[in-house]
Amino acid sequence: MERNTGYHTRQKSMIYQYILDNRQRHITATDIASYLLAEGTPVGIATIYRYLDKLVEQGEVRKYTMDEKSSACYQFVEQHGACALHFHLKCVRCGKLIHTDCGYLQEIDKHILEHHGFHVDHSKTVFYGICQDCSRAEEEK
Structure with missing residues (x-):
């Protein structure tokens, strides 16, 4: 599942799987937080952003920043x-x-x-x- 994301937690696995399942579209940290809450596993938005930043740094996820008013979007990077x-x-x-x-x-x-x-x-x-x-x-x- 996760390639090289360091310490492995259930929350990280769920975030990563959500990104994989939605690889054909751009998602926000809020999308992930809403999904996790609906699944009964609430995770703080700061934790989600830290994990997304790590995935971006590792080249597994691409971050799109459109403008100063919009939230950043993220997408899984296909090989x-x-x-x-x-x-x-x-x-x-x-x-x-x-x-x-x-x-x-x-x-x-x-x-x-x-x-x-x-x-x-x-x-x-x-x-x-x-x-x-x-x-x-x-x-x-």
Whole structure:
């Protein structure tokens, strides 16, 4: 289960498993705390952040900080590291963070490198707007 996370506790195992089970999406420390509480194993938010920081330091989890107002998001790092290769979209209404695997954006990335000599950090590159679900909900009103 855990690769190299030091002292092993039931709470750490549950946090790690939650991250693995949700590896296809970005999660917050609050998401983890809510899950653990619902499972009958409440863990302090500071403990969760310390463990997340350790996982980030070990390269098992990637941390996304969007802005000063939003909580950081975390995601399990798959072995192939594909998340470092694409841009992200953030909905300003619901807060959803979306991975984009898009040839057009890859061309923009290539253009920026070739014509401007600039390497884009995809873990920090986010386009802000309104997601499809929120747009639909607005149209239905």
